[in-house]
Amino acid sequence: MQSTEERVIMEVIDLKKHFDLTKGFIKKTHSKIKAVDGLNFQVYKGETLGIVGESGCGKSTTGQLMLGLLDATEGHIYFQNEDISAMSQEELRKARRDLQVIFQDPYSSLNPRMTVEQIIGEPLVVHGLASGKELKEQVRELMKLVGLREHQMKLYPHEFSGGQRQRIGIARALALKPKVIVCDEAVSALDVSIQAQILNLLKKLQKEMNLTYIFIAHGLPAVRHISDRIGVMYLGKMVELADRNELFEHPLHPYTYALLDSVPIPDPKLRKEHQLIKGEIPSPINPPSGCPFHPRCPFATEKCKIEVPEYREILPNHFVACHYPLLQEDTNVLPDSGISKVK
Amino acid sequence: MTQASETTINQQKGVAQSSFRKLATRLFRSKTGMTGLVIVMTVILMAVFAPLLAQHDPAQTNVVDRLLPPSWSEGGSPEFLLGTDNLGRDILSRIIYGSRISLFIGVSAVLLAGAIGMALGLIAGYYGKVWDFVIMRTVDALLAIPNILFMLIILAVLGPSLTTLILVLGGTTWVVYARMVRSETLSIKERDYVKSAKAIGAKDFRIIMKYILPNVISSFIVIATLNVATTIILEASLSFLGLGIQPPDVSWGLMLSDGREYIATSWWVATFPGIAITITVLGVIFLGDWLRDVLDPKIKE
Numbered sequence: 001m002q003s004t005e006e007r008v009i010m011e012v013i014d015l016k017k018h019f020d021l022t023k024g025f026i027k028k029t030h031s032k033i034k035a036v037d038g039l040n041f042q043v044y045k046g047e048t049l050g051i052v053g054e055s056g057c058g059k060s061t062t063g064q065l066m067l068g069l070l071d072a073t074e075g076h077i078y079f080q081n082e083d084i085s086a087m088s089q090e091e092l093r094k095a096r097r098d099l100q101v102i103f104q105d106p107y108s109s110l111n112p113r114m115t116v117e118q119i120i121g122e123p124l125v126v127h128g129l130a131s132g133k134e135l136k137e138q139v140r141e142l143m144k145l146v147g148l149r150e151h152q153m154k155l156y157p158h159e160f161s162g163g164q165r166q167r168i169g170i171a172r173a174l175a176l177k178p179k180v181i182v183c184d185e186a187v188s189a190l191d192v193s194i195q196a197q198i199l200n201l202l203k204k205l206q207k208e209m210n211l212t213y214i215f216i217a218h219g220l221p222a223v224r225h226i227s228d229r230i231g232v233m234y235l236g237k238m239v240e241l242a243d244r245n246e247l248f249e250h251p252l253h254p255y256t257y258a259l260l261d262s263v264p265i266p267d268p269k270l271r272k273e274h275q276l277i278k279g280e281i282p283s284p285i286n287p288p289s290g291c292p293f294h295p296r297c298p299f300a301t302e303k304c305k306i307e308v309p310e311y312r313e314i315l316p317n318h319f320v321a322c323h324y325p326l327l328q329e330d331t332n333v334l335p336d337s338g339i340s341k342v343k
Numbered sequence: 344m345t346q347a348s349e350t351t352i353n354q355q356k357g358v359a360q361s362s363f364r365k366l367a368t369r370l371f372r373s374k375t376g377m378t379g380l381v382i383v384m385t386v387i388l389m390a391v392f393a394p395l396l397a398q399h400d401p402a403q404t405n406v407v408d409r410l411l412p413p414s415w416s417e418g419g420s421p422e423f424l425l426g427t428d429n430l431g432r433d434i435l436s437r438i439i440y441g442s443r444i445s446l447f448i449g450v451s452a453v454l455l456a457g458a459i460g461m462a463l464g465l466i467a468g469y470y471g472k473v474w475d476f477v478i479m480r481t482v483d484a485l486l487a488i489p490n491i492l493f494m495l496i497i498l499a500v501l502g503p504s505l506t507t508l509i510l511v512l513g514g515t516t517w518v519v520y521a522r523m524v525r526s527e528t529l530s531i532k533e534r535d536y537v538k539s540a541k542a543i544g545a546k547d548f549r550i551i552m553k554y555i556l557p558n559v560i561s562s563f564i565v566i567a568t569l570n571v572a573t574t575i576i577l578e579a580s581l582s583f584l585g586l587g588i589q590p591p592d593v594s595w596g597l598m599l600s601d602g603r604e605y606i607a608t609s610w611w612v613a614t615f616p617g618i619a620i621t622i623t624v625l626g627v628i629f630l631g632d633w634l635r636d637v638l639d640p641k642i643k644e
Contacts, residue, residue: 067542096544109535113557123543172539 009180009212010043010066015075017061017236021285034284035061037236039075040311041319043180048206048213050227050244052220052259054281058236059216063182066214067101068092079180097127100173104185106165110157116143116168117153123175142171146201163194167201174205180212187222199226220263224248229317232256235284235292238311242318252314252325254297291323299324369637376633382626390443397436398422402591405431410609426611428601434611437593438619444594445620448509449575449627455513456574457567460520465551465559467521468528479525482518490515491580498586508587512574523566527559561635568631572624579620595620 017036020029036058043049051059064070066077068084077084079099087095103109110119121139124130130138140150146167157165166186173181183202187195199222205211217223223230224244231241232255240253251257279296282288288295294304303323311321370376389396409431412419419426425434467478485493494511501507531537532555540550579596581587583603588594595616602613 064538069538069541093544093546096542099542101539101542103535103539105535109539111536111540111554111558114553122540122545126543126545126549169539172543176543 007044008042009045009080010214011076011078012039012041012062012066013076013078015039015062015065015077016073017058017065017070018073031285034236034287036065037284037287039236039238041231041238041241043212043214044229045179046206046210046212047228048215048226050215050217050223050230051233052217052223052230053233055218056281056284057233058284059218059233060184061236062233063101063184063214063216067099067182068096069101097176098179100176100178100181102166102169102173102181102183102186105189106162106169107157107189109169110165112157115154115156116148116160119157119168120171120175123172127176129176138175142175145174145205146171162190163197166190166194166198170198170201170205174209177209178211180214182214182216184216185218186215188217188219195222196225202226220259232259235282235287237292237321238319239293239322240318240320242315242320246315246318252318252320252327253293253322254299254326255293257326291321366637370633373633373636375629376636379626379629379631379633382622383630386442386446386623386626389439390446393439393443397433397439398424399433399436401432401437401440401593403432407431410605410612412609413611425615426609428598428612429605429609434598434615437598438595438616441593441595441598441616442619442623444505444588444592445575445578445596446623448505448512448578448594449571452509452512452516452574452578453567453571455509456515456517456570457520457563459513460517461524461556461559461563463517464521464524465528465555468525469532469547469551469555475525478521482521485515485518490577491584494577494581495584495586498581503581503586503589505588505592508578508581512577516570516574516577519566519570520563523562524559527562528555531555531558561639564631564635564638568627568634571627572620575620575624 015036016034016038019033019035021031021033022029039062041049051062053059061070065072066079066084068077068087072085075085079095082095084092084095084099114122117136117139120142121130121135124135124138139153143150143153148164148167148171152160152164157168160168169186186202187198190198202213203226206213213226215223215226227244229241229243230247232239232247232253234255240247240251240256242252247256248260251260282292282295288305290306291297291300291304291309294300297304301324307323309321309323311319314320314325370380405427408420408423408427409429411423411427411431413426414421414424423433423435425438427433428437463478467475493515497511497514498507501511537550537554540554545553575596578587578594579599582594582597583600588597590597598616599613599620602609602611602616605612
């Protein structure tokens with residue numbers, strides 16, 4: 001067994017990203033969107049770290065920050081012990097060989113003016129790794145790897161279905177033999193049956209190529225299927241992070257509990273009332289004081305309104321940011337909501 | 344059939360149907376494309392072989408035969424098919440020779456304006472910030488001055504010649520392209536495929552040339568072809584005001600303005616060069632439309 005330090009491939013420390021909202025001719029900043037507001041987590045070699053949360057919770061921004069596509073406002077991102085956020089453009093370009101991305105929308109992530117061959121070969125051309133026959137051979141192998149046929153090389157993206165396009169996107173991400181791939185909602189735009197295919201492909205590739213995934217999604221079933229550990233984000237903050245099964249079976253944060261509770265069950269007899277969280281996600285421009293979840297939390301007290309809960313390792317490998325985590329003794333009957341936990 | 348033989352067949356097909364042949368078959372299938380091509384080719388051939396086609400010297404005056412109507416109408420002479428102008432010059436020969444300058448000015452001014460506008464539009468849209476501010480405020484300033492007035496001032500200072508005319512036309516009409524290219528660039532650079540190019544590690548120049556430019560080009564071509572038309576007409580206006588093409592050179596615009604005085608008594612003097620401009624412009628637009636469709640891999644049939 002390796003020590004923890006050797007296992008860590010990426011580490012995020014106090015990461016913040018604030019977008020300025022400007023107004024008027026002189027572009028005066030009148031307020032800020034706190035898209036990511038103080039993130040801390042580690043990514044281990046060879047694992048899949050799932051990041052889930054509602055729309056607007058900052059999970060995609062986190063992904064782009066980790067890729068160096070956005071500059072962090074504060075904090076650090078270490079990739080193999082080097083700080084991405086402090087790199088120059090040229091250093092970043094080199095680091096990107098090890099750090100790739102698969103996007104959500106397979107319809108907008110491929111240049112409509114390039115053939116599949118060009119798209120998949122592009123990373124190799126950009127880094128000057130292959131040309132001519134060798135390039136073609138490598139593209140052919142990549143296509144085979146993701147389950148595309150060789151004769152589809154000369155086709156344009158619009159001639160493919162969503163699932164096939166996502167395969168093209170995966171082949172492109174694999175071309176540089178990266179160590180980490182950020183999957184930004186990589187299956188969210190696909191049909192459920194295609195989702196399963198792509199998830200299985202990703203799993204297979206992970207085994208073969210020893211990849212590390214950061215899997216950003218809003219659909220819990222897909223995340224559960226692929227992740228080793230899962231982090232839950234709310235309003236730019238990580239509220240809970242734990243091993244997959246631990247998180248699904250013993251959620252400690254009321255928000256996680258509510259999220260799991262809201263997954264529809266495909267059986268009308270087991271239908272239940274979903275009323276654990278009310279209202280909309282608050283605006284990240286003016287987030288609530290104290291715990292950002294307190295206005296929607298059924299267990300909120302005065303303390304939650306004032307004090308920001310610390311993000312801490314409450315159980316081994318189980319991090320949570322809550323003043324009153326749902327520990328074993330009180331998860332059977334949830335006060336206030338009147339809902340007993342359905343197993 | 345085994346998969347291997349299937350692939351070889353597909354490959355053979357790919358070789359046989361080279362991209363040029365594909366283009367040609369698609370051109371023959373498109374009626375507007377063909378019409379445009381025929382018109383444009385005719386005008387180009389006319390310009391190239393002007394000395395062979397023209398029956399008369401376009402600059403030779405002949406006061407006896409002045410303002411002769413077209414040959415088919417009363418008083419017309421078979422020697423001058425489309426009649427003569429106020430100095431007795433053969434209109435047909437002048438149209439044939441005029442195509443040289445009109446076409447040359449139209450195309451080269453558009454190329455110049457397009458190149459400037461494309462480059463500045465891409466820079467403004469892609470880099471934003473100071474670049475965007477400086478370029479777009481220049482565009483606004485140029486748009487605020489009436490085009491003709493601005494051109495007149497420059498032409499008056501530099502003196503009219505073919506080169507200055509092209510420089511002036513190109514130097515003032517690029518703003519249209521810059522604005523269009525900038526706004527398209529702004530929307531394209533936010534797409535995921537541009538982000539993915541950055542994630543791959545592509546440099547800015549490559550992203551602009553391979554990801555943004557090809558996706559801007561179709562709107563660009565439409566505007567450019569329309570502008571060939573506008574430029575030919577602008578050249579006509581400048582020639583009319585005396586700062587364009589100088590006699591004995593001849594352009595359609597110059598003929599149009601010469602004929603204006605006689606429009607009430609001798610309609611043919613202005614009408615035929617006008618028709619020549621209209622047909623040419625139409626041909627260029629048809630061809631541009633077809634070219635835009637061809638350049639878009641999504642529109643195949």
